Amino acid sequence: MLAVLFTETGVMPIRIRRLLLALSRLRYMVELGVERRVRWALLDAVDLFSMGHSSWAGDIAILLRALPTPIRIAPGDFLSVPAIEAITKKVVEAVDVDLQFDINFLQKTHLLRNRLEYVEASKTLSLVTRRRRHYLTMVPIPAHRIALTRLLLGDHNLSVERLRYRVRYRLPIPREERLCRFCRNAVEDEVHATLDCEAQPTLIDLRTSFLHDIFECDPPLKSEYEVLSHYDFLCRMVSSRKGVARLAKYACDVLAVFDSVERFIPAGYNVVR
Structure with a gap:
């Protein structure tokens, strides 16, 4: 789960950041005149x-080989600005590929996969692995922001996550048996809690009010709600900058409703004391 720290904030892992700083320093040294002593030191390091x-220079080469996707560097590359720039670009790409791999295969981060973000440089929507996500900056109320973050990262109190693990007096429960505490007809996951469950009056009222508000905030969502699956629609709402604050409030309210009632534990999984 450490990958989400970098994918959701845009921060580069510190080890890679130090490597990029070393490559930046290397480029500076290469561009110096031959009369500078630091240039002589660089030439000696490359010779060694x-x-x-x-x-x-050898330390940099070791770090490059230790990347998730190893990068080889020849002695001549240390003295070429184009080569240094190309290697720097490869380092960033290798880190992003590794982070995206974690997001794609961690069970808790399924709502973060295949997100399309607006890229100003190309004026298009594309996959952006690392970025300070809009829901961290466009949701002003901390409790709402925390609730939405918990929902997206699988750090909530819904049964789909809490019943995954063994505890002192209960065995782990298969996913298909982690049923909703209200309707007991479907797995109590993020989509069911926010858009599917019809067995709790407070939940229904919250959902009706929420859908009315978010369709006003971002009108195209109304037509998408009618054609998309509820899972895809939840992902679409997360990407909506106009409606993300209202979604965060709704997530906070929904999780509070579920927290107020004891979860359903199917028979046969409690351990006799």
Whole structure:
């Protein structure tokens, strides 16, 4: 789950950040004139690296080989600005690919997969692995922001997550048996809690009010609600900058309703004390 720290804030992992700073420093040294002493030190480091001895250049090469997608660097690359720029770009790409791999395969982060973000440079929607997400900055009330973050990261109190693990007096429960505490007809997951469950009057009232408000905030959502699956529609609402604040409030209200009632535990999984 550490990957979400970087994908949701846009921050680069510190180890990679230090490597990028070293490559930036390397480029600066390459661009210096031959009369500068730091340039002489760079040439000595490259010579030592080419002979297989320890050096600053060798340390950079070791770090590049240790990346999730290893990058090889030749002695001549240390003295070429285009080569340094290309390697820097490859480092960023390798890190983003590794982070996206974690998001795609972690069970808790299924709502974060395949997100399309608006890219100003190309004026198009595309997959952006690392970015400070809009729901962290456009939801002004901390409790609402925390609730939406918990919902997206699988850190909530719904049975689909809480019954996954063994506790002292209960065995882990298969996903298909982690039923809703209200209707007991479907798995109590994020989509069921927010858009599907019809067995709790307060939940129905909250949903009706929410859909009315969010269709006013972002009118295209109304037509999408009629054609998309509820899972896809939930993902679509998360990407809506106009409606994300209202969605966050709704997530807070829904989770509070579920927290107020004891979850359903199917027979046969409690451990005899």
